Amino acid sequence: xxxxxxxxxxxxxxxxxxxxxxxxxxxxxxxxxxxxxxxxxxxxxxxxxxxxxxxxxxxxxxxxxxxxxxxxxxxxxxxxxxxxxxxxxxxxxxxxxxxxxxxxxxxxxxxxxxxxxxxxxxxxxxxxxxxxxxxxxxxxxxxxxxxxxxxxxxxxxxxxxxxxxxxxxxxxxxxxxxxxxxxxxxxxxxxxxxxxxxxxxxxxxxxxxxxxxxxxxxxxxxxxxxxxxxxxxxxxxxxxxxxxxxxxxxxxxxxxxxxxxxxxxxxxxxxxxxxxxxxxxxxxxxxxxxxxxxxxxxxxxxxxx
Amino acid sequence: xxxxxxxxxxxxxxxxxxxxxxxxxxxxxxxxxxxxxxxxxxxxxxxxxxxxxxxxxxxxxxxxxxxxxxxxxxxxxxxxxxxxxxxxxxxxxxxxxxxxxxxxxxxxxxxxxxxxxxxxxxxxxxxxxxxxxxxxxxxxxxxxxxxxxxxxxxxxxxxxxxxxxxxxxxxxxxxxxxxxxxxxxxxxxxxxxxxxxxxxxxxxxxxxxxxxxxxxxxxxxxxxxxxxxxxxxxxxxxxxxxxxxxxxxxxxxxxxxxxxxxxxxxxxxxxxxxxxxxxxxxxxxxxxxxxxxxxxxxxxxxxxxxxxxxxxxxxxxxxxxxxxxxxxxxxxxxxx
Numbered sequence: 001x002x003x004x005x006x007x008x009x010x011x012x013x014x015x016x017x018x019x020x021x022x023x024x025x026x027x028x029x030x031x032x033x034x035x036x037x038x039x040x041x042x043x044x045x046x047x048x049x050x051x052x053x054x055x056x057x058x059x060x061x062x063x064x065x066x067x068x069x070x071x072x073x074x075x076x077x078x079x080x081x082x083x084x085x086x087x088x089x090x091x092x093x094x095x096x097x098x099x100x101x102x103x104x105x106x107x108x109x110x111x112x113x114x115x116x117x118x119x120x121x122x123x124x125x126x127x128x129x130x131x132x133x134x135x136x137x138x139x140x141x142x143x144x145x146x147x148x149x150x151x152x153x154x155x156x157x158x159x160x161x162x163x164x165x166x167x168x169x170x171x172x173x174x175x176x177x178x179x180x181x182x183x184x185x186x187x188x189x190x191x192x193x194x195x196x197x198x199x200x201x202x203x204x205x206x207x208x209x210x211x212x213x214x215x216x217x218x219x220x221x222x223x224x225x226x227x228x229x230x231x232x233x234x235x236x237x238x239x240x241x242x243x244x245x246x247x248x249x250x251x252x253x254x255x256x257x258x259x260x261x262x263x264x265x266x267x268x269x270x271x272x273x274x275x276x277x278x279x280x281x282x283x284x285x286x287x288x289x290x291x292x293x294x295x296x297x298x299x300x301x302x303x304x305x
Numbered sequence: 306x307x308x309x310x311x312x313x314x315x316x317x318x319x320x321x322x323x324x325x326x327x328x329x330x331x332x333x334x335x336x337x338x339x340x341x342x343x344x345x346x347x348x349x350x351x352x353x354x355x356x357x358x359x360x361x362x363x364x365x366x367x368x369x370x371x372x373x374x375x376x377x378x379x380x381x382x383x384x385x386x387x388x389x390x391x392x393x394x395x396x397x398x399x400x401x402x403x404x405x406x407x408x409x410x411x412x413x414x415x416x417x418x419x420x421x422x423x424x425x426x427x428x429x430x431x432x433x434x435x436x437x438x439x440x441x442x443x444x445x446x447x448x449x450x451x452x453x454x455x456x457x458x459x460x461x462x463x464x465x466x467x468x469x470x471x472x473x474x475x476x477x478x479x480x481x482x483x484x485x486x487x488x489x490x491x492x493x494x495x496x497x498x499x500x501x502x503x504x505x506x507x508x509x510x511x512x513x514x515x516x517x518x519x520x521x522x523x524x525x526x527x528x529x530x531x532x533x534x535x536x537x538x539x540x541x542x543x544x545x546x547x548x549x550x551x552x553x554x555x556x557x558x559x560x561x562x563x564x565x566x567x568x569x570x571x572x573x574x575x576x577x578x579x580x581x582x583x584x585x586x587x588x589x590x591x592x593x594x595x596x597x598x599x600x601x602x603x604x605x606x607x608x609x610x611x612x613x614x615x616x617x618x619x620x621x622x623x624x625x626x627x628x629x630x631x632x633x634x635x636x637x638x639x640x641x
Contacts, residue, residue, distance in 0.1 A: 203404060203408070206467070206470070210391065210396075210418060210470065211392030211422045212392075301409075
């Protein structure tokens with residue numbers, strides 16, 4: 001319910017922001033030499049001479065049935081384009097976050113279980129390093145060494161799932177690793193501090209008073225409790241990746257959603273911008289929904305009675 | 306004279322926080338089946354004593370001295386060896402029932418866990434036994450509670466669960482650290498009676514830590530009075546409470562408001578002058594001398610906890626650490 005309401009509100013906001021922006025698509029398409037008559041004619045063809053509410057309702061009802069309309073600039077159907085791009089961005093973001101979590105969760109727990117010992121310090125230094133590396137620079141480094149010097153993986157481009165699934169996967173590996181370096185480093189810090197905070201809780205002392213070692217208490221009682229803040233961060237990170245892989249998509253020349261959005265903005269392709277933003281918003285809301293469901297699974301206190 | 310091996314023998318137990326002594330030369334014994342109260346104000350070292358015995362001191366704190374249980378020196382044991390004793394032979398009931406249980410684990414599982422650690426029972430056996438224990442601590446509708454999470458229980462119910470965990474393996478000693486402080490007054494009495502009865506049923510000894518003198522009077526036959534990280538007086542509860550020898554104990558007892566119907570209310574409560582110094586701010590020599598009306602230059606020396614002759618009762622000896630103890634007449638008059 002909240003999901004639908006948020007999405008409707010978001011669609012209004014996106015539509016309104018772009019509608020009040022200066023710049024007429026018809027003028028843009030026809031150029032500065034166009035006569036007022038031809039502009040009026042094109043405006044009528046595009047349907048942008050209609051009242052804003054009509055335009056909005058038309059767009060939203062189309063979007064609800066999966067039809068996001070036709071681009072003003074390229075005259076292409078928007079829905080298939082976005083669908084095509086999602087097939088790159090979603091696997092990339094998921095792979096990035098999965099890799100990040102796969103490294104960060106064990107590393108953070110390890111660091112916390114060796115609080116103020118050598119292992120903890122080592123993890124802290126590495127994660128600090130990871131945070132300070134921008135994703136695009138990690139991407140460039142990986143391209144230079146892994147792809148160019150060692151010739152292991154493609155340096156850029158995307159063959160498409162239809163052409164070759166293994167090659168498509170191979171071309172997503174380096175971008176995913178680049179994303180995972182930064183997100184994993186950040187996540188490691190959150191995992192570490194979440195586990196440390198939990199280990200100071202009274203129920204951990206109870207667990208140890210039962211005869212569990214510190215490590216066993218951490219595994220049996222600490223981790224599930226520490227998962228609550230960690231899931232929050234994971235959700236935020238995945239949402240950020242879905243909306244913000246544009247830099248990495250540019251470094252690796254991937255036909256992703258972020259790259260299309262930037263191009264569409266450059267072309268004043270308002271309807272495409274509007275629709276892409278709506279899809280990204282929906283994806284982020286979906287991630288938040290999953291996070292909320294995960295809370296309910298983890299923490300019985302949040303379940304509705 | 307009681308010749309039975311003590312359940313716990315603590316000798317010269319000391320803990321320092323940095324270079325500041327927080328616990329100094331604490332010595333006492335707990336005999337089998339004894340219920341011993343450890344009283345004192347906040348910061349007197351009660352909880353530190355308990356955590357030292359359990360080997361659960363916070364990081365960076367270390368205990369010196371000796372804590373012997375079952376012919377083993379607990380302070381010398383490794384973490385793994387301690388884990389065999391914790392929860393099995395020596396168990397603990399904590400002050401805060403609201404946070405002492407894992408919020409994301411079912412009650413039944415939390416009780417069964419301790420049995421699975423120490424008794425290597427199967428899941429089903431442990432669960433059956435957990436149900437029995439929950440019934441023993443008189444939790445209403447124990448079968449339904451097995452599946453409940455801590456947040457679905459009240460403070461008193463949670464403390465019953467914590468007690469069930471502490472009793473699960475029929476321990477030799479239960480250390481209860483302010484078990485009723487966080488509870489409503491009406492629930493406090495129920496929990497105390499429950500604890501006292503169950504300790505007896507399970508043939509365990511009890512070290513009851515509290516700042517509440519009435520609790521000690523109701524539950525414990527022996528009492529240790531702590532001040533400034535030391536035991537300053539000990540002995541059978543009735544004797545200590547009837548005729549305290551240490552000026553601090555005397556002040557503590559005088560500061561208890563009496564609620565006796567029909568009795569005229571005292572104008573104001575007696576108080577001990579001054580306040581408990583912070584850690585590291587206790588005077589040298591007798592830690593109580595700066596608040597004591599009887600203090601003299603003798604008190605610049607550190608008084609030892611010494612036995613008072615002819616005061617033995619059921620194996621418990623009266624001891625006091627004071628150069629100028631109060632000799633109340635009732636001691637001599639006591640026809641024991």
